[in-house]
Amino acid sequence: MNNELLNIASKTAESVLDDTDSLDILQLVSFKLDEIEYGIDILSVHEILRIPEITRLPNTPEYIKGVINLRGNVIPVVDIRLRFGMQQVALTELSRIIVVEIGEKLVGLLVDNVHQVIRLSRSRIDEPHDLIEGISTEFISGIGRLQDRLIVILRLDNILFSDEQ
């Protein structure tokens, strides 16, 4: 786990510890896109990076932003906004790449920001429903309720490849 992640973890004093059984707790790395908060299971997060040089990968879908060099590993970067069918935005100081493990593969997810680490009881997670605007349910594993917030918990299996591939 790198510094970036630790920072976020320590910043997360506000994270909600409502249940005690740690087995029942899901920790999520969360990020916000257009005011909607998304969470990725921290167990699949490898590390979080500031934006390095991204090499464009021709002949791939538009949402494949390119490949980066992760300590000698060549890993693809998915532009989450494009993948979810949202408008592309310019990179900012807050832009990050969340490197996740999907099966045996390491994949970078380009996000606008990394918000915080959330602890959430599994009992507070609902089945995905169609309420989330614009995002296909194929990317959603559930909806977490946290006080007044809703967190869209992502399912990463389909993030790299489209069905037709």
Added chain:
Amino acid sequence: MGFSLGEYQDMFLEEADELLQELNQNLLKLENDPSDDEIINNIFRAAHSLKSSAAFVGLTDLSNLAHKMENLLQGIRDKVMKVTPAIVDVLFQCFDVINDVIREVSSGNPPSKDFSSLVKKIDSVGNQGSQEEKKEAVEAKETPTTKKIQLSANIIKDIRDGINNGLSCCEIAITLDPDAAMKSLKVQLVLTNLEKIADILVTIPTIEEVSMPEFDNRVQIILLTNATVEELKKACEVDQVNRIDLRKIELVKKDNKVALKYHERETLFEEKPQTEMKKPEIVEDIISEEEEKDDIIIRSKDDKKTLQLRTVKVSVEKLDQLLNNVGELVIANSGFYKLYEEMRRLNIDKSIINEFKNRMEQMSRIAKDLQSGIMKTRMVPIGQVFSRFNRLVRDLAKEFDKKVVLEIKGEETELDKKVIDVIGEPLMHLIRNAVDHGIESAEERRQQKKPEIATITLNAYQGGNQIFVEVSDDGRGLDLKKIKAKAIERGLATPEMLANMDKDEIYNFIFTPGFSTSDVVTDISGRGVGMNVVQETVNELNGSVAIESEPGMGTRFILGFPLTLAIIPAIMVRVQRELYAIPLSDVIETIKILPDEITTIEGHEVINLRGEILSLIRLNNFVGIESNLAHNERMPVVIVGYGNRKIGIVVDLLEGKQEIVIKSLEQNYRTVAGLAGASILGDGSICLILDISSMINKVIMQQDTFSFREKQRVLGAKQATVEVVKAEATAREERVKETIDTQSKKEIRQALIEKEMPIKEDIVFKKEPEEIVEVEEYKEHSKDLELGMDDVIEKKVQGALEEFKTELKEKIKTTLGKNDEIYQKLGISDDDLAKVQVLANVGITDAAESLSKIINRRVDLSIPDVSVLAIESIPQSLGDVDSVYLGVYMPIVGQINGTILFSLREDSGYELVDMLLGLPQGSTHSLTEDGESVLKEVTNIVGSAVVNAFADKIEMAIKPTVPSVVHDYMQSILDSILAFHTAENEYALVMDTEFFHQDDRVIGKLLIMPTTSSLATIVERLRN
């Protein structure tokens, strides 16, 4: 992994694998030579080792099976049983079962095989129960005493013979200084000395074993000699030999048995007393007469074990990791060069810079050494892969009832472990195909007078930066017709496309998934999967496949692999700021071209590179960005080749050569079209590696659809042989389209259909005897051509000249009037014209070849005279101003511009049409579409050939374009040409052209009307 045998599993599996291979090989040998004791022994040993190691890891069943095998073999060893086919079969079955078990275990599954039936089988074949038990007991007793030196029966016999012949036998023991360097050398020295005066029978340990760490500094040598003890001692006195012992050996007869009696040891020489010297033991080896035949192995040492101690087995993953790291090191090192450049720029203290440079270079050297060292550790001899196929070929041959032997060559050639690991499958498919389809039945082979036993050869060798692995058979060869038919049937190509393809391209169809020419799908092959696997595997390894095949002679598949797989040299290119790498192994050359040198065929850009059509691919288009190149800038083009195909890749910038480490994109993503992988550069940035083979395939698909005319437009006829194939193809294309079914066309079509094969091969003529004579001449003639001797052609030209010179000169002289004026004005001499004439005749000979092949009848062409005329005098000089002419004109472009005009009087034109279509003279009375296309084709062939002959000679690119026919008065024909070209043509090179077929002769004129400046260029170039 589910099932495991514990910590020794890997060791066991590896050892088992080796043992199985050994077992397999020996079983095959045994089948061929059941009487060879050595083979039995080897099998026995393998079974024995397997028994112990299986027991060690707890595979009791397997161990028992091996034990049974061992018993069976013991029986054979003891000569109480004979090797029968049944026994060999059972042994093979055991091998299969053991193999299965090993596979199961290595894939993490518990062994599921039930051996009981097999064990029963062994018992029933063996059926020597009591005998076995007894022997087993002997075996058990022997094992612990293997240190004892046993002499084989052969050696004992030698000793006996030697002694009977009056030689004396003795054992010399030399003891080396334990600190001696190069012990094996010392021992060798002693042996060499002894060899001069004695026959050495045995050396224990062997000279190889001396270099092993467990060598105890003592060597025993048994020899026959008539030298004195003193001589022997002298021979052994080598530096650092501490002690020499000698004891005599005699034969004694005791209780009807012959025994060797060792005498007391006598120390001949001792440098200093050795502590702890082994007490010499006096051993009597008693060998009974009946046991004498037995081949008792000298088991003083188990060489297998000692070898293992000297090697370390390392997992491939570890090696890969290491190689990866070294790759990074090499790359990181290249970063220093940049730093060095920077330092020089910054004007830092010279001495520091120099020191830096020295260190940097040193490090780079070390990194390179390290890299090549690790690379070498990954290299494995291919023999182990090859030897597996002995069994496959045996089984397949039995199954198909064919007689096949597998010949293995180059087994010591080393390939990267990665290649070794995966090459088995493609080779298997190739071998299966060879046995199933390639090789004929014994009956068929007999009929064809081929050796009944077919040979499949596996060969491996290194050539340049590549390793080649070949599978060849001496079977029936690939059936081009079948492949073509199948390609059409499967919609992979149209007949037109096929007609434009050469052999290699057509062979390549067999790699298409699901492509099978086999009428019968067997268990083994015919489903069309195999060849696709071959291609895919080879592609994955950056390799290539080539096919050579001769009907009736056999087929050869040549797989080529890069020497090393992980680090490759590459050419770095840029499009805008993006950097791409092209593996150097794919690069043929790099050139720069001007934008206006690019021609477009059906929307695809091509250039004429030294007479070859080369499709271009713009890298910026390929990767989907704009090019940075200015409009009229010279464009760098990387010419790349894959197999026998080439294309040019247009890039913005050539960056230079660099070593790169290939990283797969699949590891974290997937394969991307057109990319072979990625590489991380010295500065940490990523550069993508282009997959040249897929790029070429994409382009070639398009290129194959180019029509001949289009190609011709770009290219003109360059190489006669190639040209002919294409010309023929077009002729066919055109004619097939036509519907009028005249006799002549039938004939032509027939001729064309008969000649499916490319022109290089002998053409089958199915004509009457008289014509066969012509064929003979024709072959001879083409042989002459093949020899490429200019003087042969010239002679021919001269001969033709002599015959017609007088007559035609006369005629031309009168029509020409005074030419000298023109010649003077242009600065052309008669010599120049003579040169032109010779050249033109060289070209026209090629044209005659082409024409003859197309119409399948011998047509001779000759240019008896060449002159230069002013354009305005042409109608007059050609003869009849009031006659209608047939003119076919063809603009030429390139470094020489102008027009070719082939003109005939109307009636001559019809005669020519008759001649070429094979109609009786006088059949044609008007210009039909048929006739027109014949005339165009003739002009195309003749004009192109002549122009090419010139282009070759003066080394300029000249391309003829599409011919058009004009049917008019000469003046009008010329006018239409001149209108086309403005008034730049002042003069024409007029060549009288004669067509001969049997007794018919048609005279036409071939006019080359270069622009005035072009004419001057031609003449000037010719002079140089």
